[in-house]
Amino acid sequence: MRARPTVGELACLVHALEAERSARPAVEQALRRRGGADDLVCLRDWLGAVDEDSARRIADTDAALRAVSGGALAAGALLGLVTALGVFFYDGSGRVNVLAVLGVMVVLPGVLLLSSWLGASPRGSGAVARALAALGAWSPGRLVARWSRRAGRRGSSALATLLDPRHHVLGLAPVRRWAVVRWSHLLGTGFFLGALATLLALVVFTDLAFGWSTTLRATPEGLRDLVAVVAAPWAWAVPAASPDLETIAATRWFRAGQGGGPTAPPALLGQWWPFLAAALAVYGLLPRIASAALASMLLRRATGRAFVGLPAARALLARIGAAEVDTRAPTPEPAPPPPEAPRRLEAPVPVVGGCEAVVSWSAVPVPDLVLADLLDADRVLHAGGARTVAEDEAVLDALADGAGRVVVVTKAWEPPLLELRDFVDALVARRSGAVAVMPVAVDDGVLRPPRAADLAVWERGFADCAVPLVAPPREDRP
């Protein structure tokens, strides 16, 4: 698909960019590897990747937008019908004032048309810009936008993001503005279609009597000149739609003094309708259709620009396109199995009765005599560290079959290794007496309780071991 992005597609992109504030590295990496695509294709691929349902969502949003546009057209037509019924109201007692019709149906909408374009001009912060912005506030398209935001139709969440001016999205202002302008002109188009249809229906099914009436000092000749100018665009093609001086002079009407009844031949009184219909079509309907078409074109262009130009989209494209250096693992490291509940350190080892032996694992930097005295042990043996496995075996042999307590003292600042577990398991297997492991800190040759962080490592490391972890005895022991 290489077509221009639709407003619905833009709405879905904005919505997805807002929702994807936390990026998807995997998606971006996949797009990066694919490479070669232009910005539009890349963003479409990204949208498709982060939102599998995006095609349907886009279609729904575009359908919702079409429905809103259709609604604007219909609302305009209804307004045009009601206005025309009022303006062309004729109960046989007076005449339909041509000048009033031109004022209400041509001049006023013309002013509104002009203001809608001026109000849509690019903004700044100066007084003129603010005045123009105030004109824009009167645009009926804003009402349509507000109504469409509120309408709980399909795809509305993306639509709401797009249309809600309170939702500040940098780069979206032109799209919002041209959408509002387009709806304004669709409303206007509907208005004139409704008004024209009403006029034609009244002309066909009722008899209308037109006249012209003004308090100003006007002459039929003067009005004829004005009418000639107004009718210039069509007079060459439809002479009947350009009233002549005779008709104009005959249809002048003063309410005072004429009793409110028509005096001119009734056939002459109806001859204004082609002129009015043509004026409505040429000065009302056609500019609105042209404006709606122009606004549609500007909206399409703004949509296309915003799609690839939104700062968030540019940032995404930069992420996809510029990451030339990649240092990370292609696939993240798998999660570890859940840890077992840590084995809590038990109370200080009871020294009453003493220990049969103390094993200093991996050369705990405390003199043997201190260890023996502290734990009331008969002997201190050494294993682990720089000693060989054969030397460990000799220690195990020396302690085999004992029934007393053996405490394996280890350095708490080093993590528990499996070779210590091997040794402790072998000790437990060969003896009937209790075995305990005592991770210790050492400060200048004096045993200290381990730091909490080191202890936590040991508690987790021995979580699945039956051998208890014990704390060093307190120095104030008896």
Next chain:
Amino acid sequence: MSPPRFAVVGHPNKGKSSLVATLAEDESVRIAPESGTTTRAVTYPMRVRGETLYELIDTPGFQRARRALGLIEQRAATAAARREAVRAFVAEHRADPMFRAECELLAPVVEGAGIIYVVDGAVPYGPEYEPEMEILRWSGQPSLAVINPIGTRDHVREWRDALGQYFRVVREMDVLAAPVEQRLDLLRAFGELDPAWRPALERAVEALRAERHRLRVRAARVIAEMLVEALTLAPERRLRADDDPQAARAELEHAYADSLRGLETAARARVERLYHHEALARDEAVLESIEADLLAARTWQLFGLDRLTLAGVGAGGGAAAGLGVDAALGGLSGFLGAAIGGVAGGAAAWLAADRLARFETRDLPFGEQVLAVRAGASRNLPFVLLGRARVHHALVARRSHARRDPLVVEGTSAGLPGDARQRLARLFERAADAGDDGAEAVVESLAEAIAPLLESEPEPAA
């Protein structure tokens, strides 16, 4: 030729994975205090445009080094046979659960990887390290030792003495705190282990340096977008007939402040993602509660321009505008325009120094009114946002990917040079004036102005 590979090996819990996470800038590396968190070797290739320049391999720590050394010794009758003995040990015990850790870590080494041996310089050297260092020496591969003091440097000297006997090169680096340049130096040192590896490592270092520059430029763009969004932010609130104007104003100001905070938070998350700190966003709740608020008075004192400087900046802008008038009058005004513009600009900036928002009431059709915040009315706000963004960027850009603590954004930014201040002030004004339509052009200019300010990486105060 295959790219150089480096196996990061050592005792468990000595910072191997931290070193890998830092050098690979990958926060997905598992780092935990438990011994044996890494259970298998994981490769982190460094690729430039798809070409792999080197590979880092995170490995499990030695668990039964003495037993393994014993078996290897049995196979090596002479020094010449040691390398082969290590290879044979790996081949024979690969499926043996007893030596799973040893085989996982030695396999890349016997396949030709360089050795990066990591120890903790904060704890004493012990003889239990010798069997594993012996195995690594016997492998015959080029090797480098990294002393990573996890905490204090109490034992670095004794480690240097011991490691020097086993490894060709010994480096010290606090993995969690090392600045980027030091990390790149370490990578360059990897290349010194074997002349054949040097070109690839040199290219990698250059590519990483260029990537850092690119990231700074992109971060500047993110910050510029945030600033322009903040400057064009103009929330409004419909005024009903029964609304208390003061309450409505307070409510709108509150909403405005929330939006500003939201913009700042979102920009921070984007900068963090740029630097591959994606998990930091999860700490956002903690972050917000511990750091100074964007709109706190102290924040404005720290990051905003003081009243005098702000008035100076305003005067400069006003004088420039006045000069335009003078020029239009062909100098007939005798620089009166510049003088008047300067005084007016300075006075306006002085008066508005502390103000966050300016309000205006607009009429709508059918007699309705809206209360709106005037976009970009605060002259100091963009400087405050920029100052905070610079500090945040500095912290994120140099933060190791091995750190698991929440990011605490505190400190202050280095002062802005005078010309940068003037240029920024003009761009901020342009952003506020341009509205959404001209935003893109201002973002570009602003990003250009901000990028060099990020180069200097302000030092966060303690």
